[in-house]
Amino acid sequence: LAAPVIAIDGPSGSGKGTLCQKLARHLGWHLLDSGALYRLVGMAADKHGCAFDDEAAIAILAANLDVEFVAGEAGEPTLVLLEGEDVSGDLRTEATGMLASKVAVLPAVRSALLGRQRDFAKAPGLVADGRDMGTVVFTTAPVKIFLTASAEERAERRYNQLKSSGDDVNLATLLGEIRARDKRDSERELAPLKPADDAVHIDSSGLGIEEVFNRVLTEVNARL
Ligand code: C5P
DSSP states (O other): OOSOEEEEEOOTTSSHHHHHHHHHHHHTOEEEEHHHHHHHHHHHHHHTTOOTTOHHHHHHHHHTOOEEEEOOSTTOOOEEEETTEEOHHHHTSHHHHHHHHHHTTOHHHHHHHHHHHHTTOOTTOEEEEESSIIIIITTTOSEEEEEEOOHHHHHHHHHHHHHHTTOOOOHHHHHHHHHHHHHHHHHOSSSOSOOOTTOEEEEOTTOOHHHHHHHHHHHHHHHO
16 A cells, blocks of 8 residues: 555445544545445446446446546535536435445446545545445555444434435435445445454444544554
């Protein structure tokens, strides 16, 4: 590895995203949101009308993914442009998450994204957020965290998040979607969602973000 990596894996809604952003900002390190890459490939496949079992076609899209992240002015969120089109609004939806998990089962797609992900490991260091950061992409990372929370709690967090951004959502539907996505992510043959042998497990159910952050920081300080 060209720089130290903190690999953080876990299911959606475990609080990984917020934790990773906070950690990267605190350390002044780079951040890899690998889920966003799978989401963008899912959106590209959908946009180009690819069949979700057309592995070769989707792998070509993944290898040539035309994406630009435009940093916002003070306080404004980063814009994400896919093939020049602003997709920031759709990137985080549950529907896009489902598209992502469909393309994520395809081995050729996963390998097409491998180099792009590893390129993020630059000095002074990288915080990597995903499902297989510790098990596949950065196997020699000095710090590996596996962050979980119960499906019910994750559904509730998603519900509050979507609700506050004005989305019309239903808690039971969300719980069903989260369970379906967990199942697809954990049961797939290649790079399933599972902790690395050397990962530290943290269950964030009932914990606040500060508590999780402090636990992770203790691990980081002990290992780096
Ligand atoms: O983390 P996020 O919810 O944005 O990820 C969307 C989907 O992308 C996941 O459900 C999973 O199927 C896939 N993914 C993956 N490997 C990663 C990150 C995400 O397979 N490292």
